[in-house]
Amino acid sequence: MSAQDGPVSAAAVSSEPWAALVGHTPVVAQLRRRLTDGTLAHAMLLVGPEGTGKTTIAEVLAEDVLEAARWPGGLLAHPDHWLEDSPAERIGIDRVRYGGGTPESGPSLQDFLALKPYAGGERVAVVGRADRLTEPAADCILKTLEEPPPGTHIVLCAAHPERLPATIASRCQQLALAPVPAGEITAWLRQRGVEERRARLAAALSGGRPGRALALATAPGALRAEIDAIDALLLSAGSGRLGALDTAARLAPPASPAGRERALSQVAAWTGFLRDVAAVAAGAPELCVWEEYRPAAERWAQTLPAGQLTVLLRACVDAADALAQYAVPRLCFEVLLLDILAAGNAPPRVAPPVHDPGLLGPDGDTPPTTPRPRRRR
Numbered sequence: 074m075s076a077q078d079g080p081v082s083a084a085a086v087s088s089e090p091w092a093a094l095v096g097h098t099p100v101v102a103q104l105r106r107r108l109t110d111g112t113l114a115h116a117m118l119l120v121g122p123e124g125t126g127k128t129t130i131a132e133v134l135a136e137d138v139l140e141a142a143r144w145p146g147g148l149l150a151h152p153d154h155w156l157e158d159s160p161a162e163r164i165g166i167d168r169v170r171y172g173g174g175t176p177e178s179g180p181s182l183q184d185f186l187a188l189k190p191y192a193g194g195e196r197v198a199v200v201g202r203a204d205r206l207t208e209p210a211a212d213c214i215l216k217t218l219e220e221p222p223p224g225t226h227i228v229l230c231a232a233h234p235e236r237l238p239a240t241i242a243s244r245c246q247q248l249a250l251a252p253v254p255a256g257e258i259t260a261w262l263r264q265r266g267v268e269e270r271r272a273r274l275a276a277a278l279s280g281g282r283p284g285r286a287l288a289l290a291t292a293p294g295a296l297r298a299e300i301d302a303i304d305a306l307l308l309s310a311g312s313g314r315l316g317a318l319d320t321a322a323r324l325a326p327p328a329s330p331a332g333r334e335r336a337l338s339q340v341a342a343w344t345g346f347l348r349d350v351a352a353v354a355a356g357a358p359e360l361c362v363w364e365e366y367r368p369a370a371e372r373w374a375q376t377l378p379a380g381q382l383t384v385l386l387r388a389c390v391d392a393a394d395a396l397a398q399y400a401v402p403r404l405c406f407e408v409l410l411l412d413i414l415a416a417g418n419a420p421p422r423v424a425p426p427v428h429d430p431g432l433l434g435p436d437g438d439t440p441p442t443t444p445r446p447r448r449r450r
Contacts, residue, residue: 089142090133090136090137090141090142091105091133091137093133094126094129094130094133095126095253095257095258095260095261095283096125096126096253096254096257096258096283097125097126097130097250097251097253100119100130100248100249100250101130103248104130104134104248105137108134108137108138113138113226114226114245114246115218115221115225115226115227116218116221116226116227116228116229116244116245116246117131117226117227117228117229117245117246117247117248118203118228118229118230118231118234118237118241118242118245118246118247118248119131119228119229119230119231119248119250120230120231120232120234120247120248120249120250121232121249121250121251121252122232122250122252122280122281122282123232123282123284123285123397124279124282124283124284124285124286124288125250125251125252125253125281125282125283125284126250126253126282126283126284127201127230127231127232127250128158128199128201128202128230129283129284130250131199131201131228131230132148132156132199134197134226134228135148135154135197135199135226135228136148138195138197138226139151139153139154139192139193139195139197140193141154144192151192152191152192153190153191153192153193153195153196153197154196154197154198154199155179155180155182155185155196155197155198155199156198156199156201157182157199157200157201158199158200158201158202159178160330160331161205161330162205162330162333162399163205163206163207164200164202164203164205164206164207164210165207165209165210166207166209166210166213167181168181168182168210169181169182169183169206169210169213169214170183170210170213171183171184171187172184182198182200182213182214182217183213183217185198186198186217186222186225190224194224195224195225195226196222196224196225196226197225197226197227197228198225198226198227198228199227199228199230200214200227200228200229200230201230202230202231202232203229203230203231203237204231204232204233204234204236204237206237208238211237211238211241212238214227214229214241215238215240215241215244218241218244218245219244229241229245232397233397234247251281252280252281252282253281253282253283254281255273255276255277255279255281256276258272258275258276258279258281258283258286259272259273259276261283261286262275262276262286262287262290265287265291267290267291270432271290271296271432272290274289274296274432275287275289275290275296277362278296278299278341278342278345278362278363280341280345285341295338296432298335298338298339298342299338299339299341299342299345300342300425300428302324302338302339302342302343303342303343303346303363303366303425304425305320305323305324306320306343306346306410306413306414307369307422307423307424307425308422308424308425309410309414309422310373310414310419310420310421310422310423311414311419311420311421311422312414312422313414313415313419314411314415316414316415317407317410317411317413317414317415318407318410318411320406320410320414321403321406321407321409321410322403324339324406325402325403325405325406325407326402327402328401328402328403332402333396333397333399333402335402336396336402336405336406337393337396337397339406340389340392340393340396340405340409341393343389343409343413344386344389344390344393345362345363346363346366346369346370347382347385347386347389347413348362348386349361349362349363349366349367349370350370350373350374350377350382351374351379351382351383351386352370353367353370353371353374354374354377354378354379354382355379358370358371365426365428366426368423368426369423369425369426372420372421372423373420373421373423376418376419376420376421377417377418377420378418381417381418384412384417385412385413388408388409388412388413389409392405392406392408392409
């Protein structure tokens with residue numbers, strides 16, 4: 074269904090693959106329109122915050138381009154589909170260069186593109202979190218983008234597009250995904266059987282990211298992990314520098330991919346609580362997300378001036394960005410907790426609320442990471 078094949082009739086484009094998506098109506102409409110009229114770009118770059126659905130949209134697009142619903146096993150078994158969305162912290166040159174494939178990882182991108190399309194005239198390659206590409210891997214992909222094989226669509230997804238070489242970004246059609254409204258995410262979670270109160274809480278805490286909301290609502294221990302992080306912050310207040318450092322040592326996960334995912338979740342929880350404190354301080358308590366923690370937010374708002382809250386929220390953003398760039402979680406936590414608990418006006422120690430077990434979802438200690446496809450081709 075590429076430009077080389079001429080216009081495609083609207084009837085040929087199945088609407089079913091797109092039905093499960095939530096939000097991003099303008100982007101979805103543009104992709105479907107280009108797919109229908111045969112002007113779909115050979116290279117696309119989907120950008121937006123982590124968990125907003127970039128890779129999901131890319132995979133739905135691939136399913137529609139390849140008409141994968143007709144293929145035994147669906148998209149993940151389709152021979153003209155290639156996906157890199159592994160949990161690896163970096164995408165190395167072997168994953169994209171000729172001869173770089175292995176039995177465990179499957180063919181490399183160049184090995185995949187060297188083959189002729191098996192089921193028709195189209196192929197789709199998706200690189201989830203393309204901002205993990207090493208410099209040699211990015212250079213290898215750039216050569217492919219400069220001379221794309223016929224009938225090939227390459228979709229890159231990046232939460233941090235500034236980490237991609239400008240030469241790659243300039244050769245892609247860029248589509249930006251904005252956060253999805255909480256109401257749409259809540260309805261989407263309810264369709265998946267999530268209890269209404271938990272769906273509303275997960276949607277509010279997700280920051281407009283459906284993938285994160287789904288993980289918070291369904292992954293064992295996900296909401297509890299966020300609540301434990303905030304409770305530890307409240308109980309550490311008033312303990313000074315030594316208390317901040319002790320809390321960082323107790324809470325910081327290991328410097329591993331899973332550890333950094335967990336650290337990002339903890340920082341997101343602290344950011345959400347501080348946002349509620351800022352909302353109360355600004356005279357808008359109705360904007361609070363953590364209703365259970367509103368009394369604690371009110372206590373902190375009485376102590377922390379607006380200027381200091383702005384600095385602390387900026388520190389949370391900086392900590393999350395550092396973790397996304399493979400910083401050591403414990404060092405990030407030490408810096409951030411010293412800023413929150415031991416710099417300027419120290420917030421008061423507040424007893425955490427008693428939580429409703431029915432609101433927290435399934436038990437367990439699984440970190441709230443975004444579910445991702447297991448198979449790589």
